[in-house]
Amino acid sequence: MVTMGNVWDRTTAFLSEHLSAILPVALLAILLPSAIQSIIAPLATQSETARLSVNGASLLLSILSLWGQLAIVAWALDPAGGRGAMRVASRRLLPMIGVALLLLLGMLLLIAPIPVVLGLSGYDLQAAMNGQQGEVPPNAAGFIVLYTLALLPIFLFLGSRLALVTPLVVAERRGTGVFARSFALTRGIAWKIIGVLVLLLIVAMVSVLAARTVFGSILQLIAGGDGDITIATVLTAMIVSLVGTVFTVLADAFTAKLYLAARAAREPIATAS
Numbered sequence: 001m002v003t004m005g006n007v008w009d010r011t012t013a014f015l016s017e018h019l020s021a022i023l024p025v026a027l028l029a030i031l032l033p034s035a036i037q038s039i040i041a042p043l044a045t046q047s048e049t050a051r052l053s054v055n056g057a058s059l060l061l062s063i064l065s066l067w068g069q070l071a072i073v074a075w076a077l078d079p080a081g082g083r084g085a086m087r088v089a090s091r092r093l094l095p096m097i098g099v100a101l102l103l104l105l106g107m108l109l110l111i112a113p114i115p116v117v118l119g120l121s122g123y124d125l126q127a128a129m130n131g132q133q134g135e136v137p138p139n140a141a142g143f144i145v146l147y148t149l150a151l152l153p154i155f156l157f158l159g160s161r162l163a164l165v166t167p168l169v170v171a172e173r174r175g176t177g178v179f180a181r182s183f184a185l186t187r188g189i190a191w192k193i194i195g196v197l198v199l200l201l202i203v204a205m206v207s208v209l210a211a212r213t214v215f216g217s218i219l220q221l222i223a224g225g226d227g228d229i230t231i232a233t234v235l236t237a238m239i240v241s242l243v244g245t246v247f248t249v250l251a252d253a254f255t256a257k258l259y260l261a262a263r264a265a266r267e268p269i270a271t272a273s
Contacts, residue, residue: 002189002261004196010257011250014076022075022249025086029068031238031245033061038237042228066100067093069252074170076256088170096169099178103162110151117143160193161186166252167259185262193258204247211243212236 015022037058044054067089074085074092081088121140136144161183168178168185186193219232 002192002258002265004192007254007257007261010261011076011254014079014253014257015249018075018079021082022072025068025071025075026245026249029071030065030248031241033065033068034244035234035237035241037061038241039229039234042233046228063093063097066096069166069248070096070170072249072252073167073256076253077167077171077260092170095173095175096166099165099169099176102176102179103165110154113147114144156194156197157190159197160190163193163197163255164259164262167256170256171259185259185266189262196254200247200251204244207243207247208240211240215239 040054040057044051070089070092071086074081074088078085117140118136121137162179164182164185165178168174168181172178172181174181216232216236219235222232
């Protein structure tokens with residue numbers, strides 16, 4: 001039986017024992033890419049060339065961040081492996097990118113009715129993609145609200161059942177089989193995972209919002225400045241990214257320990273059968 005309290009205890013114990021070792025990875029491969037993405041994002045509105053450049057840089061930074069998360073997951077799966085976790089992350093990066101693209105495709109298929117309805121109702125999707133805000137037609141707004149509300153429980157369910165995909169990619173060579181394997185390992189504990197996911201998301205969102213609002217306002221008053229990139233925006237991006245990195249590392253370590261607990265609970269059943 002998987003007990004979330006035990007998983008949290010193992011997660012916090014791992015982080016407290018190995019914090020000094022994983023800190024450089026978290027700072028350089030998760031915090032820094034996130035901060036840079038936030039800093040350069042406003043430049044995308046300057047021109048088409050700038051937008052393409054920003055998008056390209058953001059893609060590379062996202063891949064670096066993904067590598068960092070894989071390294072932390074690998075470290076949590078095998079703390080004795082030490083810095084070998086970074087080699088594991090490098091070997092499993094391409095498979096993880098493939099799995100992430102499949103997950104992205106699935107998510108896009110689920111939300112596809114929203115842009116379709118917007119397009120049919122006369123909303124300028126091209127302008128929206130270029131960062132221009134437009135008014136949503138009233139005949140589409142009701143559908144979007146109802147469809148979004150219907151998607152929330154679906155995403156929560158899928159998020160709970162696919163929560164172990166990343167540690168599975170790191171620990172097991174299954175390709176697209178990681179999806180079925182994650183569903184099998186999370187059977188019977190989906191509600192527990194949903195509870196953890198909701199709690200973590202709420203705390204993370206509130207913390208990030210507070211950091212952006214409070215520190216952003218204070219730094220703007222102190223440093224000020226004009227333009228898309230200022231001292232205030234850079235420092236705010238660093239602080240917000242620091243808060244986000246804390247929750248990212250926590251979530252990565254937790255899913256790794258959850259995978260170990262779920263596998264230990266399921267494999268004896270499989271062996272007995």
